[in-house]
Amino acid sequence: MIDISKRIERLKARLIDLKEEMPEEINKVIDYFLKHMTLNYEKVLWILSLNEKGLKDKIYKVADVVNKTLNTDIITLKGVIEFSNYCKKNCYYCGIRAQNDKIKRYRIPVDEIFEIAKNGVKSGLTTIILQSGEDDYYSDEDMERLIYKIHHELKTAVSISIGERSKEAYERFRKAGASKVLLKHETINRKIFENIHPDKDYDLRIELLDYLVKLGYITGSGNIIGLPDQTLEDIAKDIIFMKEHNIKMIGIGPFISTYNTPLENLENGSAELTLNAYAATRLTIPFAQMPATTALGTIDRDYQFKALNCGCNVIMVNLTPDEYRENYNIYDEKIKVDLLGTAQKILDMGLKIPPYTLRNLFIKEA
Ligand code: SAM
Ligand code: SF4
Numbered sequence: 001m002i003d004i005s006k007r008i009e010r011l012k013a014r015l016i017d018l019k020e021e022m023p024e025e026i027n028k029v030i031d032y033f034l035k036h037m038t039l040n041y042e043k044v045l046w047i048l049s050l051n052e053k054g055l056k057d058k059i060y061k062v063a064d065v066v067n068k069t070l071n072t073d074i075i076t077l078k079g080v081i082e083f084s085n086y087c088k089k090n091c092y093y094c095g096i097r098a099q100n101d102k103i104k105r106y107r108i109p110v111d112e113i114f115e116i117a118k119n120g121v122k123s124g125l126t127t128i129i130l131q132s133g134e135d136d137y138y139s140d141e142d143m144e145r146l147i148y149k150i151h152h153e154l155k156t157a158v159s160i161s162i163g164e165r166s167k168e169a170y171e172r173f174r175k176a177g178a179s180k181v182l183l184k185h186e187t188i189n190r191k192i193f194e195n196i197h198p199d200k201d202y203d204l205r206i207e208l209l210d211y212l213v214k215l216g217y218i219t220g221s222g223n224i225i226g227l228p229d230q231t232l233e234d235i236a237k238d239i240i241f242m243k244e245h246n247i248k249m250i251g252i253g254p255f256i257s258t259y260n261t262p263l264e265n266l267e268n269g270s271a272e273l274t275l276n277a278y279a280a281t282r283l284t285i286p287f288a289q290m291p292a293t294t295a296l297g298t299i300d301r302d303y304q305f306k307a308l309n310c311g312c313n314v315i316m317v318n319l320t321p322d323e324y325r326e327n328y329n330i331y332d333e334k335i336k337v338d339l340l341g342t343a344q345k346i347l348d349m350g351l352k353i354p355p356y357t358l359r360n361l362f363i364k365e366a
Pocket of ligand 2: 087090095096098163
């Protein structure tokens, strides 16, 4: 049993020590955090607005100390299976939107998805994320059976990232063994959301997110950095929204412009601002599972690893077989995050990976 109160005490002592080497402005953030164990909107906005390298590095250090003291220096690796690139939606930023007729569509048969999950678990992964476009080809029954089989036969956690399904469906998936859901709110600014989501499902998404929390899912959400007309204030509100709605997994990624989409000429989101958002989020929702996202890695692979020292504690590795993966182009030049290379890099950085992953990946039986 993890003794959280001991970790909090240890953290407080470390932060008090850290204040010795920090400038006045950073110490104001530390003091607020020490008092409330979270940040408010103004402090989040201040972190997001940091431009000067010296100050940014310092706030990253504070976020890192908070993460590693409360959540340890183990980086969790989760395996994503992108099982279908069919989608009925038309989000303006996304390369697999329904109206994109320039991509080759695929669906992985359910039996094959199970085999991919099985190999992922054998390689040392303890969470399998099932991700796809919004694709009704896989009925609720299909998903329910697949989730049940993966969870019970492979004895692994199942996370789902398949967009909006009915409340009843999510209830069934929960009973079948799914314990986590990812459903990003993308932006809490309704005007921006509706400008880039022709389906105008803003209220539905938020209502569904709240319902998922109520169902007992470890619920994930997140936002995109660099959407049209987005301000730092909007991003600060995204982070506060996730705190207030009990979001436990947080995926924040920069926007990446994508061929043959309505936003193809928009500039990519900023990797620097994404790191600021990670630090601000860690200090606002200290126990969150927060991946250093593939979107960040696609813009700058070094930054994806740097993020592990700025508050992030998860990396998602790709299990989708190459023949399918090359068509899961939600954005251009999407990198392949491979399990072995990523785990090795984490270890080379002096960080840890979970014991099960370490054993299965690196310690072969004689
Ligand atoms: N269809 C499901 C959904 O939208 O929730 C799950 C899959 S969707 C591809 C997963 C995430 O990809 C979205 O939540 C969105 O934030 C992200 N995404 C899609 N296109 C992107 C782009 N061009 N740049 C950055 N992120 C993007
Ligand atoms: Fe479909 Fe998700 Fe892409 Fe939107 S972001 S078009 S729902 S796959």
